[in-house]
Amino acid sequence: xxxxxxxxxxxxxxxxxxxxxxxxxxxxxxxxxxxxxxxxxxxxxxxxxxxxxxxxxxxxxxxxxxxxxxxxxxxxxxxxxxxxxxxxxxxxxxxxxxxxxxxxxxxxxxxxxxxxxxxxxxxxxxxxxxxxxxxxxxxxxxxxxxxxxxxxxxxxxxxxxxxxxxxxxxxxxxxxxxxxxxxxxxxxxxxxxxxxxxxxxxxxxxxxxxxxxxxxxxxxxxxxxxxxxxxxxxxxxxxxxxxxxxxxxxxxxxxxxxxxxxxxxxxxxxxxxxxxxxxxxxxxxxxxxxxxxxxxxxxxxxxxxxxxxxxxxxxxxxxxxxxxxxxxxxxxxxxxxxxxxxxxxxxxxxxxxxxxxxxxxxxxxxxxxxxxxxxxxxxxxxxxxxxxxxxxxxxxxxxxxxxxxxxxxxxxxxxxxxxxxxxxxx
Amino acid sequence: xxxxxxxxxxxxxxxxxxxxxxxxxxxxxxxxxxxxxxxxxxxxxxxxxxxxxxxxxxxxxxxxxxxxxxxxxxxxxxxxxxxxxxxxxxxxxxxxxxxxxxxxxxxxxxxxxxxxxxxxxxxxxxxxxxxxxxxxxxxxxxxxxxxxxxxxxxxxxxxxxxxxxxxxxxxxxxxxxxxxxxxx
Numbered sequence: 001x002x003x004x005x006x007x008x009x010x011x012x013x014x015x016x017x018x019x020x021x022x023x024x025x026x027x028x029x030x031x032x033x034x035x036x037x038x039x040x041x042x043x044x045x046x047x048x049x050x051x052x053x054x055x056x057x058x059x060x061x062x063x064x065x066x067x068x069x070x071x072x073x074x075x076x077x078x079x080x081x082x083x084x085x086x087x088x089x090x091x092x093x094x095x096x097x098x099x100x101x102x103x104x105x106x107x108x109x110x111x112x113x114x115x116x117x118x119x120x121x122x123x124x125x126x127x128x129x130x131x132x133x134x135x136x137x138x139x140x141x142x143x144x145x146x147x148x149x150x151x152x153x154x155x156x157x158x159x160x161x162x163x164x165x166x167x168x169x170x171x172x173x174x175x176x177x178x179x180x181x182x183x184x185x186x187x188x189x190x191x192x193x194x195x196x197x198x199x200x201x202x203x204x205x206x207x208x209x210x211x212x213x214x215x216x217x218x219x220x221x222x223x224x225x226x227x228x229x230x231x232x233x234x235x236x237x238x239x240x241x242x243x244x245x246x247x248x249x250x251x252x253x254x255x256x257x258x259x260x261x262x263x264x265x266x267x268x269x270x271x272x273x274x275x276x277x278x279x280x281x282x283x284x285x286x287x288x289x290x291x292x293x294x295x296x297x298x299x300x301x302x303x304x305x306x307x308x309x310x311x312x313x314x315x316x317x318x319x320x321x322x323x324x325x326x327x328x329x330x331x332x333x334x335x336x337x338x339x340x341x342x343x344x345x346x347x348x349x350x351x352x353x354x355x356x357x358x359x360x361x362x363x364x365x366x367x368x369x370x371x372x373x374x375x376x377x378x379x380x381x382x383x384x385x386x387x388x389x390x391x392x393x394x395x396x397x398x399x400x401x402x403x404x405x406x407x408x409x410x411x412x413x414x415x416x417x418x419x420x421x422x423x424x425x426x
Numbered sequence: 427x428x429x430x431x432x433x434x435x436x437x438x439x440x441x442x443x444x445x446x447x448x449x450x451x452x453x454x455x456x457x458x459x460x461x462x463x464x465x466x467x468x469x470x471x472x473x474x475x476x477x478x479x480x481x482x483x484x485x486x487x488x489x490x491x492x493x494x495x496x497x498x499x500x501x502x503x504x505x506x507x508x509x510x511x512x513x514x515x516x517x518x519x520x521x522x523x524x525x526x527x528x529x530x531x532x533x534x535x536x537x538x539x540x541x542x543x544x545x546x547x548x549x550x551x552x553x554x555x556x557x558x559x560x561x562x563x564x565x566x567x568x569x570x571x572x573x574x575x576x577x578x579x580x581x582x583x584x585x586x587x588x589x590x591x592x593x594x595x596x597x598x599x600x601x602x603x604x605x606x607x608x609x610x
Contacts, residue, residue: 148496
């Protein structure tokens with residue numbers, strides 16, 4: 001009996017909720033999401049340390065609690081108990097405000113990300129998103145564009161040349177990559193025809209995930225998301241080999257801790273956006289069961305699990321990249337953003353717009369057939385871009401293969417040197 | 427969500443964000459430090475974005491944040507930091523007593539004009555924003571449909587010409603910048 005009551009609710013459960021229910025549900029969702037993301041942030045820092053240890057063949061923190069799981073609590077207590085220091089010539093108001101300004105945008109994007117299929121309750125249908133804004137996607141872009149203030153102000157208010165350089169780098173880098181990010185997502189909007197994130201997920205559940213339909217846009221968005229969150233290989237604002245610690249050089253204790261917290265929160269948010277825009281959001285692959293028919297509690301739980309697994313995979317990917325790639329040089333960073341990613345994004349928008357127009361004119365219905373045609377074209381484009389056009393030149397000449405003349409010259413020099421050494425030895 | 431609290435709710439938020447916008451705009455013109463002034467301007471833009479959203483113009487509100495607060499003001503701040511201007515009291519461009527008096531007079535004149543215009547029979551009476559209607563949100567392309575349609579259909583030529591104008595301005599800036607560096 002309880003089983004039936006849990007999974008087959010009466011007709012009111014599919015209706016819109018009343019104002020009172022809406023307000024209470026919103027507050028519960030806010031608290032739940034905030035708690036989940038903050039716990040996620042805490043354990044992502046732990047995961048980073050354990051995974052980096054695994055990649056480098058070390059043990060990592062494994063002393064506090066079982067498997068070292070209480071390490072995050074110990075770190076939190078340590079950061080709260082430490083002494084706060086303030087630089088003498090700092091602009092104190094902004095110095096204190098900057099960590100908060102860095103943290104808030106990283107969390108705010110979660111307000112519009114749908115994390116599961118709607119939940120039926122006896123008081124009406126509750127959407128599993130904190131605020132289902134009709135401008136959802138643009139809201140996320142707007143919020144990510146103000147994330148730079150915290151970093152820039154932290155750098156400037158510290159009154160320290162390394163911090164200032166870090167802040168300047170952060171603002172230059174984030175403005176540059178925001179453009180490529182916005183351009184890459186234009187393709188997503190072309191396909192869905194709406195900026196409402198729920199609509200974008202619906203489009204992917206009928207046509208197939210955007211990662212297959214818009215592969216190059218996905219790669220561009222992925223790279224831009226790394227740059228926007230200042231993660232390796234784009235962590236020039238805090239490059240410790242040149243800038244001590246960049247924009248947070250002068251910070252200590254919990255105020256310092258706010259910067260890593262906002263970085264990890266930004267990482268989780270970027271992963272969730274990546275999943276929403278390119279991996280079908282809460283859509284469960286290979287089945288239409290979750291998208292059709294009445295909403296049930298079981299569907300909500302399983303779609304949430306699907307969303308969480310996909311998001312955690314991209315969080316892992318972020319960590320994996322950090323312990324695999326070295327940092328870019330500053331000129332490589334700028335040339336990648338402006339000379340490679342922006343032109344590719346612009347060209348790709350043109351290609352996708354033409355393709356969508358052509359397929360619509362051919363009268364293809366907007367379901368798996370439309371998706372299949374897009375996927376075929378994208379497979380060709382990906383092979384063209386990565387294996388024919390690029391050939392290892394994607395970042396800058398420093399990474400490119402040498403042409404034949406240069407190789408011949410180098411070989412001649414080496415041979416001459418070798419001949420010289422053997423001549424001396426004889 | 428349509429009940430008797432909605433007008434009160436909208437009225438309260440209209441005055442709240444209106445006051446925030448006005449207060450931060452005043453702080454913006456009176457601050458001596460350029461960084462503080464820029465940040466107060468960002469605050470004004472956020473309050474304005476909230477007002478746009480209340481007037482059912484979510485797209486304009488988000489663009490206000492994305493373009494002005496998120497891009498233009500960041501570049502402003504970048505330039506201010508890059509120049510690393512000296513002590514606020516040395517670089518302030520607030521000019522003596524007479525400058526302030528004249529500027530204040532102009533401000534009062536402008537306020538009086540707005541007041542007169544709002545009482546004019548030709549201009550409809552000022553009204554608080556109404557609660558959003560579902561029709562504007564649930565159209566074919568959502569909230570951006572009503573903006574995208576006219577922009578890319580009726581006014582396409584004007585739109586493209588404006589973008590060419592902006593391109594000319596960008597190229598002009600680059601050319602001027604190059605010339606001054608070549609002159610040495």
